[in-house]
Amino acid sequence: MTSGKSNEPGTRRIAIDPVTRVEGHGKITLLLDRDNHIQEARLHITEFRGFEKFIQGRPYWDVPFFVQRLCGICPVSHQLAAAKAVDQLAGVDRLTPTAEKLRRLLHFGQVLQSHALHFFHLSSPDFLFGFGGDPLRRNIVGVLEKYPEIAMQGIKLRKFGQQIIEAITGKRVHGTGTIPGGMNKPLSTDWRDALLTEMRDILQWSEQAVELNARIHATHAEHADFATMPTNYLSLVDKKGELELYHGGLRARYPDGGLIFDQFDYSGYQRILREEVRAWSYLKFPYLLQLGETQGWYRVGPLARVNNCDSITTPRAEAARKQFKAINADNLVHDTLGYHWTRMIEMLHCAESIQILLNDPDITGADLVAEKGDRRHEGIGVIEAPRGTLFHHYQVDDDGIVTRANLIVSTTSNNQAMNESLRIVANRYLDGQEITEALLNHLEVAVRAYDPCLSCATHALGKMPLQVELVDAAGVLIHRLVKNSDGRLSGQDGYLHNG
Amino acid sequence: MTETTGTIFIDGKAVGFMQGQTIMDAALSAQVYIPHLCHYPGLTPSGNCRLCVVEADGRRAAACTTAAKAGQQISNNTAELNAARKVITQMLFVEGNHICPSCEKSGNCKLQAMGYHLGMLEEHYPQFNPRRVLDASHPDILLDRGRCILCGLCVRASHEVDKKNVFAIAGRGADAYLIVNTVSGKLGDSNLDVTDLAANICPVGAIMFKERGYVTPIGERIYDRQHISDVAMHEHVTEQKGDKKR
Structure with missing residues (x-):
C-alpha cells in the first residue's frame, strides 16, 4: 500500500x-x-x-513475434505495428496489393474480436446488471444466464474475428503471418468462402450491439455524467480525414473540436510527443509537446477515433457515427462511457470492411512479398490498436540487430x-x-x-x-x-x- | 539388398544389422525410432546428447555409439527410459534460452519436437538464463549461442563433410560453448557458406539463415506435418542414398 x-x-x-x-x-x-x-x-x-529492453540484441525479423507476446487480447496489433517498422528496416515502402489487404483484413478481424471481448465479456455485465449489481452475477456467465442471446452474439462475434486471425496467421492467438515486406501465405478460397457465409449474422449482431449501446445511453441519464470530461484526442485518420485503423496521418483535436495538428507523418512522432515518468507507476505519461505536461494529455481509442474523424467509409458505421455525435449536437462527445458505444460503432465498421475485403479478388492473390530495398537502420510503425494509437519504433545496427526500441502502447496514452x-x-x-x-x-x-x-x-x-x-x-x-x-x-x- | 550379418532384438522386435553398424543405424534401417538429437546419418557419432541411451543386455549405453552385436536384447521404448529422456530434454531447455513462442525455429526445431514426443509439458527445472554472445557478423547466417545445445553436429559437419573446421566446442561441462575458428572468433570472418552442411544441420535455432524467419507458415513447418520419428527415418534414408545436404 x-x-x-x-x-x-x-x-x-x-x-x-x-x-x-x-x-x-x-x-x-x-x-x-x-x-x-x-x-x-x-x-x-x-x-x-521490459519488452523494450529485452528486444535489444535480437535480430529485427524476430521483433513482430517477440512483441506480440505483450498481449493475449490484441497481439495482432503489436505484430502489425512492428511489421510496419520491420518493412522499413528491410527497405520496403510499399507492399503488394494482396499483402496490404491481407494485413488490413487481419487487423479488422483483430479489432472486431477485441472489441467484442471488451464490451460483451468484460463490460456488458456492468450495464446489464448495474454498476452496483450483485458481483457474483455481474460477469459473462451471469449475462449468459439472464441475457443468453446477447451473450451468445458477443461470443460468436469474437469467434468470427478469431477465425479471421486463424485463417491468416495459422493460429487464433500468437500466430505468424507478417514477414519483412509482406505476408507468408495467401488466404485460401475455402477460408474466404467459409467466412463470407457468416457475414450476414456478423453485420446484424454488430448493428444490434450499436443499438444496445444507444438504448443504454437513452435510458441511463446518469451515464452521461460518469467520468465525463473534456479532453484532447489523438488518432490516425486517412487522407480524407475518415476513420482509419491501419495506416494514416496523426490528427489531434482540442476539447472544443479545434485541430491541434492534422495529417502529421507519424514517423516524426518524437517531435510532437513526450513521455513523462512518475515514480509511482511503471506506466509513463505521454503528452503533446505543443501543449506541455499539464495541458497536453489526451485520449486515444474508439472515442478519440470517432470524435476525430470527419466520417466513416462504410455506410452502416457512418450512420451509427452520426447518431452518436447527435447526442452532443455534432460536437465532440466527452462521455467516458461513450467509449463502449464508439467501440461498437468501430466493430460494425470492421464487419463492413471485412465483407468488402473478402469480396475483393486481390485477397486470395499469391503475390505476397514486395522486393526488398537497401536495409535501413530505423523503422517506425504506428497503427490504431483496439484501445488506441500504438507506436513501435526500432533502431538496428549494420548486422540487423536491434539496438533500441521504444513502444508507446494505447493504455500508456490513456x-x-x-x-x-x-x-x-x-x-x-x-x-x-x-x-x-x-x-x-x-x-x-x-x-x-x-x-x-x-x-x-x-x-x-x-x-x-x-x-x-x-x-x-x-x-x-x-x-x-x-x-x-x-x-x-x-x-x-x-x-x-x-x- | 545388402545381407545382414546378425540380428538384435529391440523391444522384442528382431532387427537385422550389418557388420560395424551401431544400434542406432540398425534401428533406423529397420524403421525403429530411438530418440536422438546429436545423431545425424553419415556423421561420426558422438554420444553427446544421451537421449538415445538404451539398455543393451542389461547395461545402459548410447545407441549411436554402441556397436550392434548378434543376439543383443535391447530395451528402447520403455517408460523408464522415456522418463529419463524427458528429464534430459528438460535440462537442455533450461540450460539455454529456448523461448519457443518467440523463436523463429519453432515448428522446425528438433528440441521442441522432442519435447512434444516425450510428453514434456513444462520445463520443471529452474531456468539458467545464460548470457551467451550472439554473433550476427556473417552476412547470411546468424549464430545464436543462447539456443545452442552443444550437440556438435555443426562441428562434425564442417570437419567431415564441408572440410572447413568452422566450428568447435570450447570449455568443459557447464562452461562449454560453441566457438568459431577464426582469429576474431566472429562468424563473419569464417568461410562458412549457406550451402555448407554445417549451416544447415543445426537441430535448434542456434545457426539460422538471416531474414528467413517465419517465412514458412504455421501448418507447413516440418513438425507441423511430420512426427520427429518420421523425420529421423527420412534423414536416414536420404543419407543412404548419398545426399547429406538437406
Whole structure:
C-alpha cells in the first residue's frame, strides 16, 4: 500500500488493490485532502514488462513475434505495428496489393474480436446488471444466464474475428503471418468462402450491439455524467480525414473540436510527443509537446477515433457515427462511457470492411512479398490498436540487430485520462470514509471503459481479489475492505461478511 | 539388398544389422525410432546428447555409439527410459534460452519436437538464463549461442563433410560453448557458406539463415506435418542414398 512518492501534507490515501475484471494487476490510490475531496487519483501499474529492453540484441525479423507476446487480447496489433517498422528496416515502402489487404483484413478481424471481448465479456455485465449489481452475477456467465442471446452474439462475434486471425496467421492467438515486406501465405478460397457465409449474422449482431449501446445511453441519464470530461484526442485518420485503423496521418483535436495538428507523418512522432515518468507507476505519461505536461494529455481509442474523424467509409458505421455525435449536437462527445458505444460503432465498421475485403479478388492473390530495398537502420510503425494509437519504433545496427526500441502502447496514452476519470468518479461516489463494494466497481467501470488489459497479460477472468484501504495522512489504517476471489467480502476485523 | 550379418532384438522386435553398424543405424534401417538429437546419418557419432541411451543386455549405453552385436536384447521404448529422456530434454531447455513462442525455429526445431514426443509439458527445472554472445557478423547466417545445445553436429559437419573446421566446442561441462575458428572468433570472418552442411544441420535455432524467419507458415513447418520419428527415418534414408545436404 505504498505509493512510491510521499503524500502531500494534509492528504490521506485510499488504496484499491488490485482491480478486478481487468486483465492483469492494477491498484488504485485515492489521495484525500482535509475536506475529504479526492485531490488526486493514481492508477498504479505495478508490473514491469521490459519488452523494450529485452528486444535489444535480437535480430529485427524476430521483433513482430517477440512483441506480440505483450498481449493475449490484441497481439495482432503489436505484430502489425512492428511489421510496419520491420518493412522499413528491410527497405520496403510499399507492399503488394494482396499483402496490404491481407494485413488490413487481419487487423479488422483483430479489432472486431477485441472489441467484442471488451464490451460483451468484460463490460456488458456492468450495464446489464448495474454498476452496483450483485458481483457474483455481474460477469459473462451471469449475462449468459439472464441475457443468453446477447451473450451468445458477443461470443460468436469474437469467434468470427478469431477465425479471421486463424485463417491468416495459422493460429487464433500468437500466430505468424507478417514477414519483412509482406505476408507468408495467401488466404485460401475455402477460408474466404467459409467466412463470407457468416457475414450476414456478423453485420446484424454488430448493428444490434450499436443499438444496445444507444438504448443504454437513452435510458441511463446518469451515464452521461460518469467520468465525463473534456479532453484532447489523438488518432490516425486517412487522407480524407475518415476513420482509419491501419495506416494514416496523426490528427489531434482540442476539447472544443479545434485541430491541434492534422495529417502529421507519424514517423516524426518524437517531435510532437513526450513521455513523462512518475515514480509511482511503471506506466509513463505521454503528452503533446505543443501543449506541455499539464495541458497536453489526451485520449486515444474508439472515442478519440470517432470524435476525430470527419466520417466513416462504410455506410452502416457512418450512420451509427452520426447518431452518436447527435447526442452532443455534432460536437465532440466527452462521455467516458461513450467509449463502449464508439467501440461498437468501430466493430460494425470492421464487419463492413471485412465483407468488402473478402469480396475483393486481390485477397486470395499469391503475390505476397514486395522486393526488398537497401536495409535501413530505423523503422517506425504506428497503427490504431483496439484501445488506441500504438507506436513501435526500432533502431538496428549494420548486422540487423536491434539496438533500441521504444513502444508507446494505447493504455500508456490513456494513462492520465484514466487517473482523471477515477478522480471524478471517486469524488462523486465516495461517501465519507466508507469504502463500499459499489464504489470499487464504479472505479473499475471507469478503468474498463478504456482498457480491460492493463498489464497486457492474461489472467483468470474476474478471479482477482480486491482490497481497499483507507489510510490517514499519518499512515494509520482507518478502514479496510477486501473482496476475495470468490466474491465474499472481509472487513477490517478479518472476518468474512456476507457479500 | 545388402545381407545382414546378425540380428538384435529391440523391444522384442528382431532387427537385422550389418557388420560395424551401431544400434542406432540398425534401428533406423529397420524403421525403429530411438530418440536422438546429436545423431545425424553419415556423421561420426558422438554420444553427446544421451537421449538415445538404451539398455543393451542389461547395461545402459548410447545407441549411436554402441556397436550392434548378434543376439543383443535391447530395451528402447520403455517408460523408464522415456522418463529419463524427458528429464534430459528438460535440462537442455533450461540450460539455454529456448523461448519457443518467440523463436523463429519453432515448428522446425528438433528440441521442441522432442519435447512434444516425450510428453514434456513444462520445463520443471529452474531456468539458467545464460548470457551467451550472439554473433550476427556473417552476412547470411546468424549464430545464436543462447539456443545452442552443444550437440556438435555443426562441428562434425564442417570437419567431415564441408572440410572447413568452422566450428568447435570450447570449455568443459557447464562452461562449454560453441566457438568459431577464426582469429576474431566472429562468424563473419569464417568461410562458412549457406550451402555448407554445417549451416544447415543445426537441430535448434542456434545457426539460422538471416531474414528467413517465419517465412514458412504455421501448418507447413516440418513438425507441423511430420512426427520427429518420421523425420529421423527420412534423414536416414536420404543419407543412404548419398545426399547429406538437406
